[in-house]
Amino acid sequence: MTEEQAKELLQKYLDQQASPQEQKKVEEWYATLQAKDVVLSADRKAAIGAQMFANLQIAMHGKPERGKVFKLQSFIRIAAAVFFIITIGISVWKLNTNVVSENQVTVVTGSTQKKRITLSDGSVVLLGPSAKLCYPKAFASNSRHIALKEGEVFFDIAHQEKRPFTVHTSAGVDIKVLGTSFKVKSYQDNKQLEVVVVTGKVAVSNQKGNLATLVKDEFLTYDKNDGRAAIRKIKASAFIKFAFDGANLDQVISKLQYVYSIKILLNDTALGKLKTTASFSSKQSPEEILDIICSLHHLRFNASKNHKTFNIYR
Structure with missing residues (x-):
């Protein structure tokens, strides 16, 4: 079930339109979530609390339907559902994303700022201005995944044959390498994504399959609108x-x-x-x-x- 479907079911639950089976499903989910050790920051907890309070205030001060009195059971049910709506979003986000975890680090650069980051495997990442990168503090034992949300970033990847390195972009394009250096440029307001290989070899793909395998001094442009990729040779200006x-x-x-x-x-x-x-x-x-x-x-x-x-x- 997707997050959107979960929200629709929860809305039915709040509106008291859910079937007995659907009510049972929601209550089972909520019980499961209560049992889990969900780690949240203080800011996130405060935001959840504020949102719960606002929704409960609306529920308590709304007009009673057909003269029904707002009972304690309804209050608890709404509180559980509101909290679940917020929590299920966090849970789905964690389960469906390879890069995101409780140990995730997000780095954002300003419009004139650059940053150098050394990842846990020894790989070096150079962020250009207005960039956003998400990566785990420690990679998994058999793979390495990070997410480039925005910007221009240069990667110098430590060679680990048994742990391939994959960069996921917001354009739906993935760049997979074993050990090499390359640059990715992907801005949300630009219809093109660019990949430049300085050394080694990378495989570029989208949801439909492999787009190209690039080697040293090859440059790929990807049109986000039509999903087409073009490759040309260049003389790379960066060296490692x-x-x-x-x-x-x-x-x-x-x-x-x-x-x-x-x-x-x-x-x-x-x-x-x-x-x-x-x-x-x-x-x-x-x-x-x-x-x-x-x-x-x-x-x-x-x-x-x-x-x-x-x-x-x-």
């Missing part, structure tokens, strides 16, 4: 830095493959245990980085004709 402090070569290769959407092969699996300490920028080409890494370990590499596959060997 990534460092390795004693990481083994297998970990380094995994990171490079996601940053540049390339394939790197080792002709000897034992090479994957070699330790690497170095810092790089996505401004550098894969060849330049591999040349440095191979020099550190006295290795060599070659590239395929399309420069998408690299082999490292002694």
Whole structure:
């Protein structure tokens, strides 16, 4: 049952037009909600209290229907229903949203303000002016979900292969990544949503399915009105830095493959245990980085004709 259907049923309950089965359903729901430990802020509790009081005042001072006296039972019933209307909205909101939880954090920037946020997984988010972002204090063990409500935001996502990262937008478009950096621009008063990939690869989708898979330096525009997406190549102006402090070569290769959407092969699996300490920028080409890494370990590499596959060997 949707929140709107729940409200309609509760209105019938208040108007004493609900069937015995419907009355029982509402009372069971209310009893269940009473048993739950719903955590609310002081401001939210005050708002709920004020709304309950206002509705009860209207109910108590309204004209009695057909001479009926306003009894204590009706008062309790209305109080329960009014509180339930407010509480069920909170409960439905919690259950139907992957990002929202009791531990949710909402960050809003002013018209001239920028903010930098480090998420619990180490991912870095840069919010532009007039942006609104919602995220949990701690991500789930098997997934990472956040919601971009408004604005322009740059994401530098920590690579975690077993915990994909998804950005949900108010335009109904989702951006799913494993480990990369990209920018999303989505304002409610603008009919277009934009996604720019700086490094790595992202999958962009809406309710109908996948719109596109973008790689480094690709730019997608999505028309919110007709649901169409267009892709073009650009020269990204943003770069990220990534460092390795004693990481083994297998970990380094995994990171490079996601940053540049390339394939790197080792002709000897034992090479994957070699330790690497170095810092790089996505401004550098894969060849330049591999040349440095191979020099550190006295290795060599070659590239395929399309420069998408690299082999490292002694």
